[in-house]
Amino acid sequence: MNDRVIIRFEHVTKQYDDDPPVLDDVSFEMERGKFYTLLGPSGCGKTTILRLIAGFIEPTKGNIYFNGKLMNGVPANKRQVNTVFQDYALFPHLNVFENVAFGLRIKNLDKKTIETKVREALRFVNLEGYENREIHEMSGGQRQRVAIARAIVNEPEVLLLDEPLSALDLKLRTEMQYELRELQRRLGITFIFVTHDQEEALAMSDEIFVLNKGKIEQRGTPKDIYDEPINRFVADFIGESNIIPGKMLADFSVEFAGKQFECVDHGFEPNEPVDIVIRPEDLEITTREQGKLQVRVDSILFRGVHYELCCYDDNGNEWLVHSTKKAEVGEEIGLYFEPEAIHVMRRVETKENRGGER
Numbered sequence: 001m002n003d004r005v006i007i008r009f010e011h012v013t014k015q016y017d018d019d020p021p022v023l024d025d026v027s028f029e030m031e032r033g034k035f036y037t038l039l040g041p042s043g044c045g046k047t048t049i050l051r052l053i054a055g056f057i058e059p060t061k062g063n064i065y066f067n068g069k070l071m072n073g074v075p076a077n078k079r080q081v082n083t084v085f086q087d088y089a090l091f092p093h094l095n096v097f098e099n100v101a102f103g104l105r106i107k108n109l110d111k112k113t114i115e116t117k118v119r120e121a122l123r124f125v126n127l128e129g130y131e132n133r134e135i136h137e138m139s140g141g142q143r144q145r146v147a148i149a150r151a152i153v154n155e156p157e158v159l160l161l162d163e164p165l166s167a168l169d170l171k172l173r174t175e176m177q178y179e180l181r182e183l184q185r186r187l188g189i190t191f192i193f194v195t196h197d198q199e200e201a202l203a204m205s206d207e208i209f210v211l212n213k214g215k216i217e218q219r220g221t222p223k224d225i226y227d228e229p230i231n232r233f234v235a236d237f238i239g240e241s242n243i244i245p246g247k248m249l250a251d252f253s254v255e256f257a258g259k260q261f262e263c264v265d266h267g268f269e270p271n272e273p274v275d276i277v278i279r280p281e282d283l284e285i286t287t288r289e290q291g292k293l294q295v296r297v298d299s300i301l302f303r304g305v306h307y308e309l310c311c312y313d314d315n316g317n318e319w320l321v322h323s324t325k326k327a328e329v330g331e332e333i334g335l336y337f338e339p340e341a342i343h344v345m346r347r348v349e350t351k352e353n354r355g356g357e358r
């Protein structure tokens with residue numbers, strides 16, 4: 001086995017009573033020193049994975065390994081894991097120093113060691129000099145950092161972060177994203193971060209796991225996930241996209257919107273129904289004659305760095321375009337794109353496409 005692996009899930013299922021499983025036969029490995037993000041809609045099982053790793057709950061079926069050792073039945077306090085919760089769970093009656101020192105006092109460490117470790121943890125999160133502050137005197141972002149200091153003071157091998165930024169406003173949230181990423185690099189430990197915000201996941205992670213209904217739909221680097229989504233669910237969840245039904249005619253040849261196009265994909269059955277994805281920023285506005293697709297502009301919005309155009313082709317497909325060029329509502333334009341911009345995905349059964357191609 002790869003000795004960089006720190007966490008391994010082997011056919012893990014978690015089920016409550018007779019309800020459908022909240023995690024369904026999930027297997028994966030995570031490596032030491034990387035920043036992982038679990039991304040998916042509410043209720044898909046993200047927190048359940050964290051709680052299984054932390055030891056707050058046990059799997060119904062399957063095994064969980066930590067550094068190659070089976071963790072089933074090992075209590076939470078015996079695992080080299082700490083959690084930062086969404087609401088920080090700080091003690092309001094203790095000051096900053098005592099909040100961070102709490103876990104060390106329970107372990108009966110001597111005063112000098114506690115002092116050194118707490119100061120070191122506070123330095124790591126840029127809160128030197130705040131030792132005697134009360135929690136209610138700290139801002140949201142500072143409380144967040146206290147919660148992180150309290151977790152890293154125990155020197156865990158893995159830090160679990162359950163939507164830790166969701167209570168912060170957008171500006172602070174962006175700042176904390178940089179800080180957390182930087183902190184993970186400096187500490188060199190494994191971070192497992194839970195979010196349902198795809199931009200946050202793309203910005204921060206070495207690797208993203210996209211979850212849906214208790215299963216991992218796709219895992220990969222942010223670039224893999226963004227550029228090569230494996231199916232409609234991932235493409236849709238990961239960002240604004242044009243997802244159009246089509247048909248793979250042969251290797252490197254796909255049909256959609258009533259036309260045939262050259263693409264870079266292969267290995268499908270002849271005439272296999274597929275979904276194709278083209279990102280809005282990969283579509284270029286041209287004249288109708290030069291375009292590979294002919295569309296009519298339905299609406300246009302100025303988004304600061306680009307215009308966002310909503311267009312329709314003759315087959316009624318909607319095309320979202322991000323462009324620095326402007327067009328007029330009602331104008332007939334062409335859209336140009338390279339073969340590499342077309343991403344072909346195997347069709348998955350969803351409510352929308354069940355019963356054949358639209």
Ligand SMILES: Nc1ncnc2c1ncn2[C@@H]1O[C@H](COP(=O)(O)OP(=O)(O)OP(=O)(O)O)[C@@H](O)[C@H]1O
Nearest residue numbers: 016019022040041042043044045046047048049196
């Ligand atoms: N103790 C429990 N008993 C029964 N069902 C539970 C229990 N804990 C969690 N669940 C169910 O498990 C499913 C997955 O929950 P989980 O908290 O892992 O989702 P999540 O992806 O973290 O969602 P969110 O983003 O909303 O926090 C949900 O449908 C939830 O209702």
